[in-house]
Amino acid sequence: MRTLVYGLITIVIGAAIIVFLIRPASSSATTTGPSFTAAQASAGKTIYSASCAQCHGADLSGGAGPALAGAAAQSLQVSSAFQIMTTQMPPTNPGKLTHDQYVKLMAYILKQNGMKPGSTPLTFAAAQNASTSL
């Protein structure tokens, strides 16, 4: 009986260690960030294709402008990226989009960086204040 108990304890501890070891090494891309909805992200995708993709790439991997997703973008703070977007993008006509459109764009960028949509919509203020990285 005692051997069985020790055996079970060993299995449980072993499983815990394995789960610990195989969890994603870099959690910055997939964990917390400001919340947004799937609807915001999909609306953002349409705006992105029309106004941003020609310079930042259809898949956000960059082009004339820097990458907005993936390893190259993940040192960027959400608040800094949002600040640049809302005051300098698109370069030909900075600030031409509405607050609502910039918020949807940010929701799309968050989603493309591995963050999961939820039930709380992103707001302009939340994007401005988000200190997490992309």
Ligand code: HEC
């Ligand atoms: C005409 C090309 C062009 C278009 C269109 C454009 N961008 Fe940019 N974007 C750039 C360039 C070039 C930079 C780098 C500017 C700099 O470093 O001063 C940049 C920088 C950025 C950054 C900061 C990235 C970083 O790593 O610092 C963000 C965020 C961004 N753009 C978002 C957008 C969004 C969102 C749109 C669509 C509304 C957009 N851009 C449209 C060319 C463009």
